[in-house]
Amino acid sequence: MSEWMRVFRQGLSVENPLTVLMIGLCATLAVSTQFQNALFMGLAVIFVLTMSNVLVSLFRRVIPDQVRIPIFIVVIASFVTIVDLVMKAYVPSVYQVLGIWIPLIVVNCIILGRAEAFAYRNGVGLSIADGLGMGTGYWIVIALLAVIRELFGTGKIVWFESTLISLPAGYAPPSLLLLFPGAFFVFAFMIAGARLINERFEARKEGAA
Amino acid sequence: MSTVSQLALLFIGAALVNNILLTRFIGLCPFFGVSGNMETSVGMSLAVVFVMMMASSATWAVWEYVLAPLGVGEFLYIPAFILIIASLVQFVEMYLRKASPILYRAMGIYLPLITTNCAVLATATEAAKPGFFKMNIALGASLSLGEALIYTLGVSVGFGFALVTFAALRERLDLAPVSRLFKGSPIAFITAGLLSLAYVGMSGWFGL
Structure with a gap:
C-alpha cells in the first residue's frame, strides 16, 4: 500500500507532468481560460489516462514488443472516443469550447508516455496509482492556471452561468x-513558483536530517 | 468559389493570422522540445511540412470515400485518422531510408516523433472534417482536395516559421543573464508569450 501511495504522490509532485516533465502542454494552455472547462478537461485526462493504463497493464504480457506503440494508440483512441461522445451528449456547452482538444487527447504525450514508461512495465494496481496520480497532478495544475486566468482576466469565476466568486467592481x-500570450506568462511564473517550493522543501529536509 | 484570391487568403490565414503554434497552442511539445538549436528546428520544420501534406491528403480521401459514405465517421474518425497518420509516417520513414539517404539524414530522426505531434492530427482532421477551428472564412462545410492541401501547406509553413524564429531567439537567450528561478524553461515560456503577442497583433488582418 505504501508503494501505491508513493507512486500516486509522484505524479502530484516530483514527476508532475506539467510543471516538471512539461509534456502535454498544448491543451493545458489552450483550455485554461475558464475554470469550468479546465475542470472537465482534467476529468477527461484522468479517465483516459487511468483506463488506458489499466488496459495496457492487463495485456502487457501478450502485447508484442514491435507493435506496442500502434496498440497503445488504438487503446487510447477508443477511450478518447468514449469521452468525446459522452461529453457531446451530456455537456454540449463545454464540448463546444473544448472542441478539438478532446480528440487531441489521443496524441497527448502524457498518456502515451505513461503507457510506455509505466503501465507496460508494472502491475495493474500500480498502474492505476500512476494513472490517478499523474491525472490528478495534471488536474490541479490546469485548474490553478484556469483560476488565475479567469479570476484576474475577467474579474469573476463562472460555473454554468452562475458566478461563484467575483472581484470588487472597481x-x-x-x-x-x-x-x-497570457497563458505563456502565467505558466512561466507557475513553473518558477513550483521550483521555489521544491527548493524550500529540499532545504528543509536537509536541515532536519 | 476557389478563386485565386480566396486560396491566397486561406494560405495567409492558416500560416500567419491563425498560426497553429502561437495562436492555437497546437504542437507545443516540439516547439519547446527541439527549439534548443537552429539546425534541429529547421529539420523538424521540413519534416512537419512533408508529413502534414501527406497526412492531410490521406485523411481527406479516407473521410470523403470511406468514412462519410458509410456513415461511421462521427465515432470512428479519431482511431482511423491517428492510425492512418502513424502507419503513413512509418512507411515514409522506410521509403526515405531506401530511396533518399540525404533527405533521410536531414529529417529522418524527427519522423517518429511527428506521429504523436498533435499539430499533424489537428490539421489532418481539420482538412478532412472542417469546423473545429472556426476559420472565419467563407469556405462552406467541406473543403475540396485542393483547398485542403493549400490550407495544410499554410499551417505547416506557419508552424515551421514560428519554430525557426523561436529557435533563433532561444539561442540568444542562452547568453542572457537570467534570474536563477527563471533560467531554462520559464524564460522560454515568457519569450514564447512575447512572440505570441506579435501574432495576436495580426488578428483581424484581411477580415480573417
Missing part, C-alpha cells in the same frame, strides 16, 4: 490574461 481586468 477592478479593471487586463484582457491580456485571457489571450494566448
Whole structure:
C-alpha cells in the first residue's frame, strides 16, 4: 500500500507532468481560460489516462514488443472516443469550447508516455496509482492556471452561468490574461513558483536530517 | 468559389493570422522540445511540412470515400485518422531510408516523433472534417482536395516559421543573464508569450 501511495504522490509532485516533465502542454494552455472547462478537461485526462493504463497493464504480457506503440494508440483512441461522445451528449456547452482538444487527447504525450514508461512495465494496481496520480497532478495544475486566468482576466469565476466568486467592481481586468500570450506568462511564473517550493522543501529536509 | 484570391487568403490565414503554434497552442511539445538549436528546428520544420501534406491528403480521401459514405465517421474518425497518420509516417520513414539517404539524414530522426505531434492530427482532421477551428472564412462545410492541401501547406509553413524564429531567439537567450528561478524553461515560456503577442497583433488582418 505504501508503494501505491508513493507512486500516486509522484505524479502530484516530483514527476508532475506539467510543471516538471512539461509534456502535454498544448491543451493545458489552450483550455485554461475558464475554470469550468479546465475542470472537465482534467476529468477527461484522468479517465483516459487511468483506463488506458489499466488496459495496457492487463495485456502487457501478450502485447508484442514491435507493435506496442500502434496498440497503445488504438487503446487510447477508443477511450478518447468514449469521452468525446459522452461529453457531446451530456455537456454540449463545454464540448463546444473544448472542441478539438478532446480528440487531441489521443496524441497527448502524457498518456502515451505513461503507457510506455509505466503501465507496460508494472502491475495493474500500480498502474492505476500512476494513472490517478499523474491525472490528478495534471488536474490541479490546469485548474490553478484556469483560476488565475479567469479570476484576474475577467474579474469573476463562472460555473454554468452562475458566478461563484467575483472581484470588487472597481477592478479593471487586463484582457491580456485571457489571450494566448497570457497563458505563456502565467505558466512561466507557475513553473518558477513550483521550483521555489521544491527548493524550500529540499532545504528543509536537509536541515532536519 | 476557389478563386485565386480566396486560396491566397486561406494560405495567409492558416500560416500567419491563425498560426497553429502561437495562436492555437497546437504542437507545443516540439516547439519547446527541439527549439534548443537552429539546425534541429529547421529539420523538424521540413519534416512537419512533408508529413502534414501527406497526412492531410490521406485523411481527406479516407473521410470523403470511406468514412462519410458509410456513415461511421462521427465515432470512428479519431482511431482511423491517428492510425492512418502513424502507419503513413512509418512507411515514409522506410521509403526515405531506401530511396533518399540525404533527405533521410536531414529529417529522418524527427519522423517518429511527428506521429504523436498533435499539430499533424489537428490539421489532418481539420482538412478532412472542417469546423473545429472556426476559420472565419467563407469556405462552406467541406473543403475540396485542393483547398485542403493549400490550407495544410499554410499551417505547416506557419508552424515551421514560428519554430525557426523561436529557435533563433532561444539561442540568444542562452547568453542572457537570467534570474536563477527563471533560467531554462520559464524564460522560454515568457519569450514564447512575447512572440505570441506579435501574432495576436495580426488578428483581424484581411477580415480573417
